[in-house]
Amino acid sequence: MNPVNDHNGLYELYVLGLLEEPERGRIEEDLRRNDPAARALLRRALETNAILGTLAPEVAPSKHLRRRVLSIAEPRASRLSWNLAWVALSACLVAGLVYTGVQRQGLQAELEQRNATLAFLRRPETRLLQTGTAEERRPVAKVFVNGARGVLLVAANLPALEVGRAYAMWVVPKVGGPRPMGLFKPLADGTAIHLQAGAVNLDEAAAVALSVEPDGGSPAPTTTPFLITPVAE
Amino acid sequence: MIFFFPFVFAALDAEGDRDLATRLQRRDPQALAALYDKYGRIAFALIVRIVRDHGIAEDLTQETFLRVWNRMAGFDAERGALGAWVLTVARNRAIDYLRSVDGRTRQNAIELSATETPAVFVDLEANLINSDRARQLKGAFEKLNEKQRMVIELAYFEGLSQTEMAERMKQPLGTVKTWARTALQVLRSELEQAVSA
Known part of the structure; x- marks a missing residue:
């Protein structure tokens, strides 16, 4: 008997991700050799498993779900979210300038410049350009801190979260454990704006970071923090 | 079920x-x-x-x-x-x-x-997901015995490995493997017969 055919009946379990050693290793060896019989069994297993999905009882989804799914492809979503992000960001900078008491003359010039920037960003034809394909893009973020007002995060390319999970922002002090700065979920296009209002002791802060947590939050990071942004002196 | x-x-x-x-x-x-x-x-x-x-x-x-x-x-x-x-x-x-x-x-x-x-997902049957195939699958599924149906459900709808199935069903691993393999072969055989008929 053809050794490949000895595995007949196991390919379905293999493509379901359920086959264990040693059978799994034998099938992978067949596939690595590009054995035509193995390829045929793999195709049939994919077919059988796909059709098995139709055994599920019929259930009607809500109309809202269709809108949610279609929002994935909305070309304006990315531009809109970034425009909103930059508007929020610029507004935060303006507020920061006011708060720090820049002299009136300098402030006026700054405000005019910010207004021009806002007008530019508000134009619907303004687009954010990004390099690389969606899968190549790595998460990026800008973090703005204001000791009296809080922390503003503007991020893009955040991976989609599993259900029941959220991104958590943390302020990592120079001494002691990270301080939670709120939870958020990105839009479908991977962008997010998260503002945690409230005083922050910047003298004691070493960095701002993100982690993935249960959407109920965690007292401390339970996954490896990323997008770690140092708080400069 | x-x-x-x-x-x-x-x-x-x-x-x-x-x-x-x-x-x-x-x-x-x-x-x-x-x-x-x-x-x-x-x-x-x-x-x-x-x-x-x-x-x-x-x-x-x-x-x-x-x-x-x-x-x-x-x-x-x-x-x-x-x-x-x-x-x-x-x-x-x-x-x-x-x-x-x-x-x-x-x-x-x-x-x-x-x-x-x-x-x-290349070179699979064209228009695979359709009402005829679903009907054929249901017919094939009904030909399985209770244990065979159970292992298909546990594998497909609960994602249990054969070891996990054996633990859940309190059966020897070899027995569960036989049920799973036989059930999947029966389903596929029935579907292929339906296509060639």
């Missing part, structure tokens, strides 16, 4: 999957709408069957289509089986969710994401 199969496949032949895949690769938003209208209901029903929660199933259905949308570049529009891929991604999202909830870790089995690579 009682299954029903009567999905309404009225729209399934309205547009060829090949054209649909090509439009999806061009990032045509209307193509995503067509894809959802064609497979969204089936994907949602499958996910509900696995996670048993409509709200979570809606989240996972959105994740399914997001993943498909983002990975279309790797799909072979000429030879690929779009429906089979969408349902595989949908099942995997639901099983991943179950595993994350109950803390089941992968011990011996391969990662699900490796089984849904779009390039794998």
Whole structure:
């Protein structure tokens, strides 16, 4: 008997991700050799498993779900979210300038410049350009801190979260454990704006970071923090 | 467990999957709408069957289509089986969710994401997901004995490995392997006979 055919009946379990050693290793060896019989069994297993999905009882989804799914492809979503992000960001900078008491003359010039920037960003034809394909893009973020007002995060390319999970922002002090700065979920296009209002002791802060947590939050990071942004002196 | 199969496949032949895949690769938003209208209901029903929660199933259905949308570049529009891929991604999202909830870790089995690579879904039967095939599968499923049906349910809808099935059913691993293998062979044999008839 053809050794490949000895595995007949196991390919379905293999493509379901359920086959264990040693059978799994034998099938992978067949596939690595590009054995035509193995390829045929793999195709049939994919077919059988796909059709098995139709055994599920019929259930009607809500109309809202269709809108949610279609929002994935909305070309304006990315531009809109970034425009909103930059508007929020610029507004935060303006507020920061006011708060720090820049002299009136300098402030006026700054405000005019910010207004021009806002007008530019508000134009619907303004687009954010990004390099690389969606899968190549790595998460990026800008973090703005204001000791009296809080922390503003503007991020893009955040991976989609599993259900029941959220991104958590943390302020990592120079001494002691990270301080939670709120939870958020990105839009479908991977962008997010998260503002945690409230005083922050910047003298004691070493960095701002993100982690993935249960959407109920965690007292401390339970996954490896990323997008770690140092708080400069 | 009682299954029903009567999905309404009225729209399934309205547009060829090949054209649909090509439009999806061009990032045509209307193509995503067509894809959802064609497979969204089936994907949602499958996910509900696995996670048993409509709200979570809606989240996972959105994740399914997001993943498909983002990975279309790797799909072979000429030879690929779009429906089979969408349902595989949908099942995997639901099983991943179950595993994350109950803390089941992968011990011996391969990662699900490796089984849904779009390039794998080539040269499958055209228009695979349709009402005739669903009816044939239901007929084949009813020919299985109780134990065989149970292992199919545990494997497909709960994502249990054969070892986990043996523990759940309190049966020797070898016995469970025989049930699973026989059941899958019967299903496939019945489906192939139906196609050749």
